[in-house]
Amino acid sequence: MQTHEITRRFTDHFVAAGHTKVSSASLILDDPNLLFVNAGMVQFKPYFLGEVPPPYARATSIQKCVRTGDIDEVGRTTRHNTFFQMAGNFSFGDYFKAGAIEHAWNLITSSQDAGGYGFEPDRIWVTVYRDDDEAIELWRKIAGLPLERIQRRGGKDNYWDMGVPGPGGPSSEIYYDRGPEHGREGGPEADEDRYLEIWNLVFMQDVRGELSPKDGHPPIGTLPHKNIDTGMGVERVAYLLQGVDNVYETDLVRPVITRAEEFSGRRYGVDATDDVRFRVIADHARSGVMIIGDGVTPSNEGRGYVLRRLLRRIVRSSRLLGVNEPVLRSFAEVVRDEMAPTYPELVSGFERISAVVEAEEEAFLATLSAGSRIFDTAVAETKSSGGLVLPGDRAFQLHDTYGFPIDLTLEMASEAGLEVDQDRFRALMNEQRSRAKADAATRKVGHGDGSIYRTVLDTHGVTEFLGYTDLSAEATIVGLLVDGVPVAAAREGEHVEVVLDRTPFYAEAGGQQADTGELRGASFTVRVDDVQSPVAGLRVHRGVVVAGEVSLDAAVVAEVDRSRRASVSRAHTATHLVHAGVRGALGTAAAQAGSLNAPGRLRFDFTSPTGAVQPAALAEIEDEVNTVLQQNREVEAYETTMDEAKRLGAMMLFGEKYGDRVRVVDMGDYSRELCGGTHVGRTGEIGMIKVLSEASIGSGVRRVEALVGLDAFRHLSKEHLLVSTLADQLKARPEELPERINGLIERLRTAERDLEKVRADAVLASAGALAAGAEDIDGVSLVAVAAPDGVNGNDLRALASDVRGRLGSQPGVVALFSGDGEKVSFVVATTAAARDRGLAAGALIPTFAPAVGGRGGGKADLAQGGGTDPAGIPDAVRALRSALRN
Template structure:
């Protein structure tokens, strides 16, 4: 049975049982605790906790999930996946244990002809929490399971929570026995490779507190009602029904491995290490495509870092398999083709998905090239010093600073006849990982208690009047101080206020909240911020300036007119810049985030490579042409499908309702889904001045601009600056660029002449250094401080010149600089000295610690730097001592 069919049967089964189908939420959820959705129940947490009243008593979904804790184990075993699909059915105070066990048993064991999965009931096992006698009896009554196929397990296995304070409860897991050829007898407790978990039925009835592990947390008490949360692993059911060994061989995963075989010329199943790499590619390619589809782009922290790591592991694995050519485009194409039946958005958005993935591949291939050079330098230094092992520190720096993978370091070291201190590397990695975990744990919190707002969420959304008016009469529904509802607030108090209606815009969609006031008889209240709760309730953060604010008061809510004017200019300007970007750069320049406030806009977009000056000028010109065209700004509400059919742009990763608001500027020029406030005609935006363009992550660029009066002010300042420069240069303003270019060229010539003079001065001291040579055995040794201020480059030239003056004599030259607290040094030996066993690279190890430095090189020349200039005399003595030892042994 194909995976898409398994999904369809699950949804159909529960829809017939009265469950409302709920689409999968985006993998990126607005939750401070989670990088990505990692379970099917996550989007329903407020319903379980009683913070919101669910719009349905029963629901069913197939949720996209990503779990990143086991990335290192992916491919090593066949049980770990980062992306998977969790099919689940949910009850919010409706049915409980008996019903859910019956529903699951029927779907699993009914024949294929009857719409079920057709599993053999004699091979199904169940587990239950230690003291859950009720669940065990239901398994006997409803499914007829014998005692020997029901096992009791402890909290770590059969008590489910999200790992943080929130809903929890005992659970009953369903396992399928694959047969004796896959392991030993004894049920799930004995062997979870033979007995595969396929479905977890959670009896969500309690709320947990803080804890450190799966079985170490406090049960705070019961939830407002008993709920059901289940999760069936779609991929696990697929590999059982398709009679293959594991999820990597199912219909949606194996095609990626097949593509990797074609690219590499290797065959899956022939070698364990190669198989691990095939599985890494297959797993990570699916996960990366799904993350990019939900708006994630590669970056250096958070979600972006996870995606970058996955994509780079794909490139690395393909390379280790022998695929030298870029391969990302082929892998993501296979994922699109296999997954599109369930996720048609992958087809619609494929150009962007491919662009992001391929862009990261190109960047990483460049990293591998530069990393290889760094590795070569490290290997040469080790060899020159007579060593055989690259240190754990060096391997860690290659990995952590330059992104060079440890397995490539190991492979290249073996090819060079060297070893790597892998234990030292692993220790450093573990220390870094522990720091990261501690940092993540410090930011992890329980789900915010929204109980105080629940009444107002259930009451219905705040009526937003701000599209049509800036002053609205409103009733104070609640006053909240410190998370507690209070009846009044006196002058000087800072509180939150919920109104039945409000003209003040609540922050969302990149637009900052309005500021304004609430006024009444003898009452003045300043509104400094407005935020949304559950996306529907406006919470006004206020300071009572005068009088007493009382629940039930009728007040006038007023928006600061100047703020709103600037905010609408900034928001409409953002839409115009977005449209201009797509016109100049093409359809792959898609919004990746924005911020707009009075007079200013910031717009992030997906694009590979920086923009040229010409492109920036064109974007600004197209934007201002549209502003000057005085386009009408129209808004209307329609359903999501119609909006998309019209070509309205949606923000990737955003979840929209069935009805959406469309903002249209100039007909086809700009059409986006947007809930923000806007000008009525494009000319009201005023001039748009692009300040610059920069990178904010791999494949994501940022444009910043002033609009309206702020644009005028910026241009006036620039004009005054230009006039000042013109006055200083005594030329007309239009001749300033040419005059500056001429001055820069003259300065460049002068710097070259100065450099030549300085180099000549440095070299002129070479003869005096020859005169300082000391005889050590048959060797002549120059070991001295360099002239003040001589840097590494000049030092190398000077040492080379001094060495050359010794001709065929055995000589060693070592000079130490002192530049801004750094101690650059260069050591060089003549050929005759090398024949006596003196190697420059080896000498560094003798004196380096004296100046807090390190370095390396070949037998003839080595260089490096230290940090302790006071140690130069000691370093010179250490060098002389080592040369004396060598001379005595030769």
């Protein structure tokens, strides 16, 4: 049974059982605890936590997931994968244990002719949480399982939570016995290779705190309703039903290995070492394509770093298979073709995906080239010292600084006849991981933090948003907090958080800054400085009581700062137009990666794997957008279904979660996006857009900054004044300024070069006098003095070399010092005859450097250094004389 058929049957089974089909969420959701979505229930967390009323009582989904904790194990085993699909069914206060068990049992054991998977009931085992007698009885009653195929296990195995504060509960796992050829008897407790877990049924009922019930700690509360969250591993079911040994041999994964075989000329299943590399390529190619498809680009932190590591491991593994040509685009094509029936967006977005992988591969190949040179130097140093082990510090430097994978270092070291100090390397890696974990722990935010806001939400419901049509409205205070604590009243001067039953204030979201304004009551005024939505559906107004005393349940008039709202709305609408202009000029690979809409200005981030946008192209984008403003197009905002929005071709931003009903902001055939922000009525209201800059903010991500409306006009006015002033001073027309200024700059550079030559000649002119003043120290001519004023840096080095040349064939040492404020520079040069007597410049520096609070080093003929005590120069000269005498 093919994988796409497995997911189709799952969905059909649960839709027939009254579940609403829900599309997979993006791998990137706004969750502070997760880099990537790692379970099917993640998109449903607000419903489980009671933050938002669920729109359906039952749901089913096929969720794409990425787990990155075991990247280093991928390929070494056939059990570890980074990307996988999780088929799930969910109940929100509807059915509970009995329903979950019955639905699962019917699907896995029904015949394939009847739409099931056709697993043999006699080969099914289950596990339950240690004291869940109810689940045991249900398995016996519904499935007829004998007690010997039901095993109790502890919290580590049969309690589920997300590893952070949030929802959880006991679970029951379903296993399939693959047969005695795969391991020993005794059920899952004895051998989880023979008894393979295929489905986990979570009976979600608890809220865990900082300490998990997995470790024996009690939950801190119960969820508002008992819920069901299940996850069936699609890939595991696939390899069981397809009669292969592991996920890498299933229909959607094996084609990537086949392509790698074509590139390398090697065959999977022949050599164990090669097999690891083939599996890394297959797993990471799928993960990389899916992650890029959801809007991530390679970088050096967060999700981007994980993506970069995945892609570079593919390139590394390919090279170890003997493939030196670019491979990432070809592997991405295979993933696209195999996964497209379930994820058609991989086809429509492939131009951007291929551009990202090609750019990253090109950059990494350059890194490999640079790293190889560093590696060759390290090998030469190790061998020259008679060693046979490459130091772990150098291996770590190659890995950490140059991005050189340790596996490649080991391979190349072996070819060079060396081993690598892996213990030291691992110790340094562990130190780095510990620092990273400590840093992450300081930023971790649990889901128990919003309990106060959820209480307000549960009591009074969602905040009705009126801001699309009204900027002033009457409302009632339903929540009042000071320092995060609910209060009945707050006095003048206190910082407060106010929740209203209805509001015209826009809460910061989607790059748009929050509204500001006032809340006015009969005897008080609250200045609103910020509006946030800490839990979905609730808008919290943050500000200061500027007059009177505000109290809970008071009536207010909520008034938005109209001028600021209008300015921000102009910027937000302008951002949509800039987005459309950039995509029109650069293609679909240019996708929005972030934005900021503030009064009078905007910031737009977008993916650009090909690098900087040329000034001419940027000017054309600016001109095109301003033309659209002049056309004064209507800006229409309306709600529709997700399917209709897709049919209309509306842009959907990566990482955003959309429901079945979406809001479209439409500017005709030029721009059409899904957006919840506020906008102008017609494009002409924006006035004008002036692009200020375009620059890189990370690998493959560019940033455009622009001014909007009156701010743009004022900027151009200042520029005009500046140009007029320059034209007047240079006695030139404005269009002549570039040529005139270039001429001035060139003349200035010529004058500086002439001046530098004169100064250098003057410095070298003192060389003869310095050489003539050499003193004899036991047959060695010594010139040890402070250099003439103005001599430092490269001049000092050149002067020392010139003086040494004038000492001829006799043994000679030149030591010149330059003091500047609190710094000292010095250079030591020796003649060939001096070196024959054992006087090396680098070896002489330690004899006098402490006198000037410094240090240095170099070769036998020339060395240099610096210090922090110019007053010690005379003592340094005396120390050098003494050293020569000794």
